[in-house]
Amino acid sequence: MIRRVLVVGAGLSGATLARCLAEAGQPVDVIDQRSHVAGNCHTERDDQTGILLHKYGPHIFHTNNQDVWAFVQRFAEFERFEHRVKTTVQGRIYGLPINLHTLNQFFHETWGPEAARKALAGRRHVGTEPATSFESRALRILGPDLYEAFFKHYTAKQWGRDPKTVPASVFTRLPVRFCYDDRYFSHEIQAMPRNGYTAMVAAMLDHDDISYELNTRFENSDVAGYEHVFYTGAIDAFFGCDQGALPYRTLRFEHHRAQGDFQGCAVMNYGDADVPYTRIAEHKHFAPWESHKHTIYSKEFASDAAPGDIPFYPLRPVSDESLLRQYVARAKALKSVSFLGRLGTYRYLDMDVAIAEARKVAKEFLAAKALGRKPAVFTSSPLASPAR
Structure with missing residues (x-):
């Protein structure tokens, strides 16, 4: 047996x-x-609007792994979805990740790719010691102006720590592009399960x-x-x-319903320190093949996980x-x-x-x-x- x-x-x-x-x-x-x-990938239909809600925050499937792609397609029908993120900083809206449009808009320039590379190289911090923290890595790649505007305060809110104590590996997930590609991910396969992740996992x-x-x-x-x-x-x-408990970060969401379209995109980050939430997700934009007269948007607040909270991601002190x-x-x-x-x-x-x-x-x-x-x-x- x-x-x-x-x-x-x-x-x-x-x-x-x-x-x-x-x-x-x-x-x-x-x-x-x-x-x-489906854990934190859980999706459910809102009973008032019919919108597919990412209950614990947005999840976008992206990969170059053909084996994984073949596996998940056995359990769900997928729709192509290219994630594009915007950020509100200092009263203006920019595209993320940082790309050539972001650079030209931020510095009020009309650089081409090589001119932007040279300009950014001249702004970067130079150091001989290993860049072990988020801040030191960001300063070496972006310089102080871009780091301060787009990442310093957002990272402090997201992690609840000074970016000097956040691991440098967190920054390596964020590309800088010297072209006008504003997709958040660069993977060949970017998609969403048409009926949500919970239906996909239930099928598994x-x-x-x-x-x-x-x-x-x-x-x-x-x-x-x-x-x-x-x-x-x-x-x-x-x-x-x-x-003793290992440190984790948890998330709290404020879900709001409204008519029409709230922000015109799936995710809007907020990089300023005086805005208490890190981002707002508008859920119907994660399923553009659907049509809804109403909308649901969610403000996302990060904090240290206390006993009884859902741990979302590990907080790995440097x-x-x-x-x-x-x-x-x-x-x-x-x-x-x-x-x-x-x-x-x-x-x-x-x-x-x-x-x-x-x-x-x-x-x-x-x-x-x-x-x-x-x-x-x-x-x-x-x-x-x-x-x-």
């Missing part, structure tokens, strides 16, 4: 893993403490060898009843945070990894538990990376099982770089 495995968490990582294992003949139980699948879990329960909390005693447990929750929570190292060492000592996903590996993960890693975990687990070996504890070490 094949013993069942337990997957804790019905988000993208957990659902992908469960599906891959089930298709290989491995029975899987999935539990999630929330009342819905729709398999005879998958049983899942919602509103169900994981208890450590559950481990004994399974051949193996795959845990996608927060690594410190697995141990009851008994050495100077302190000791607590994380303690939990990693304890996790590696476990015999029948593996950690994966954004919270389990304490890393910021794009959706395609989470899916790719979950597929890899399934393959490696099945191979290890066939050889009678212990599966890997982590998809990638939490002590590795948090950036993609």
